[in-house]
Amino acid sequence: MKIIENPDRSDWSELLKRPTKTVNDIEKTVTQIFDDVKRNGDEAVAKYTSLFDGVSLEENVVTEEEIAYAKSQVSDDLKVAIQTAYKNIERFHGAQKTDKVEVETMAGVSCWQEKRAIDKIGLYIPGGTAPLFSTVLMLAVPAKIAGCKEIVLCSPPSTTGKIANEILFAADLCGVSKIIKVGGIQAIAGLTFGTESIPQVYKIFGPGNQFVTVAKQLATKYGVAIDMPAGPSELLVMADDSANAEFVASDLLSQAEHGADSQVILVSTSKVLIDAVLKAIDAQIEALPRQTIAKKAIANSKLIYVESDDIALDLINEYAPEHFIICSKNEDLFVNGIRNAGSVFIGNYTPESAGDYASGTNHTLPTNGFCKAYSGVNLDSFLKSITFQKISEKGLLGIGNVIEQMAAAEGLEAHKNAVTLRLNDLNKN
Structure with missing residues (x-):
């Protein structure tokens, strides 16, 4: 990781750039696949599944038998863990329900607002090197609470033509309507246009790589809504000399192992802590099964020293991190002063992993600076507000x-x- 000391404010924009390709670099590929899927439906989807996922499928819709088998393969301990996370996520998102808002704006003029569920939603669940069954919970649980009628889940198959057992268990637990073995750009295109096997939906949710992110943005051109632009994962930690360097290093690595294009940043007012964190990263990374991926992400990441908490706060709001951890004596300054962040984790004993899995908050969050204008997924993401009036x-x-x-x-x-x-x-x- 590169150490930067007291960067000039005029350099912040360049310093805080994400290690991602520009839209122009990949939009042509996304557009070509969209056009193909629009014209040729499942035939095109199958072609790209073979090309990108290395498998040819006779049937891409998951059967009841496959779900039953998958459930039998998940350990009892993991089932209990998933069910506990389910309950916490359900509790937190259920608390977000709001009552009808009604007011008489003047005598005889009644106006009110009610919320209605989006009927048809599509959930994109990344597979590949890390099948994110936790994302099933984060998206399907609030969708069920909202009352969405049709929940279609797409996830890329393995080279053996399977979706991870844990994803199928979680999807069944959450009452997903239909599960389809398709990933990447072709999945988003299928949900956008509809094919013989993939239902067309009104809104698409879920994280993914840069190609999936651009595909979701392209979907909006065809009248399909999306949750947010959510690309490669990122984490910023603000830590001073009250922080535990081992903990900070573990948090940085927890995001670095997501993917080679992830980015992690430490901002600190302590040079001693920065040195300690760097040493802890070097020690911990060698024990990681995904160390090759983590090392690539770490190469894109930074340790930034600044002289005061106020400067740190300004820099953090400029970066607008997806995940923001606060380990500082001046905790209240950052809690009250943060304006641009997806989800905030406070104190030495609040790892970002808690939000990823089981505390109850949602882990589907805007990245790449979009926290300046977008919220993370919440119950309202699956609802529409309709206004009524009677005079x-x-x-x-x-x-x-x-x-x-x-x-x-x-x-x-x-x-x-x-x-x-x-x-x-x-x-x-």
């Missing part, structure tokens, strides 16, 4: 002239006339 005769008599005046001033005579006709009818009576 009585008395109400129209009170508000009618206001509408007429405004419509006339905008030159929209038909708008005015829709009110005038009603007022004339009331005045006759």
Whole structure:
């Protein structure tokens, strides 16, 4: 990891760049695959599954028999762990329900807002080197609480044509409607257009690599909503000399092992801590089964020394981390001052892994600086807010002239006339 001391503010933008390709580098590939899937449906999907995942499937929809077998292969201990995480996630997201908002804005004019579930949603669950069965819980649990009618899950198959047993167990636990063995760009295209085996959905959720992220963004051009732009994982830790260097190193490595294009950053007001963390990383990384991946991510990562907590806070808000860990004596400054972050973890005994799996908060979060404008997945992500209004005769008599005046001033005579006709009818009576 590169150590940077007291970087000038004018250099922050360059310093905090993510190690990702630009959209232009991969958009052409994504567009070509989208066009192919739109024209040729399952035939195109099968072609890309063979090309990218190395397997030819006779059937890409997971059967009940496959689910039953997968459930039998998951250990009892892991089942209990998954069920415990399920309950915590359900508890936290269930608490996010809100009541109908109703107000009489003036006499006889009633306005209210109610929420309705999005009927059809698609969940993308990464497979590959680390099948993320935890993401099934993070997406399917709030979808069920919201009342979504159709939940379609796509995940890339292994070279043997299987989806990880843990993913199938979690999907069954959460009541997913349909599970399909398809990944990458072709999965997002299939959910966007619909194919013979993949239902078209209204909104797509889930993290993925840069190709999946661009594919989701392209899906919006065809009228399909997405949760957020969520690409390679990232973590920023703010730690001072009150932090435990071993803990900090373990947190940085926990994100580095996600993928070679992940990024981790330590910001600190202590040079002594930075040196200790660097040594701890060097020691811990050698014991990791995914050390090759972690080392590549670490090469893209930074240890940044700054002279004060206030400077640190400004830099962190500029970076807008997906995950933000605070290990500082001045904890309240960072908790109260953070404006741009996906999820925040406070104190030496709050590892980022807790949010990834089981504390209850959602781990599907905006990356690449999108925390400046986007929230992580929550219950409202699966809902639409619909406004209603009802105006009585008395109400129209009170508000009618206001509408007429405004419509006339905008030159929209038909708008005015829709009110005038009603007022004339009331005045006759």
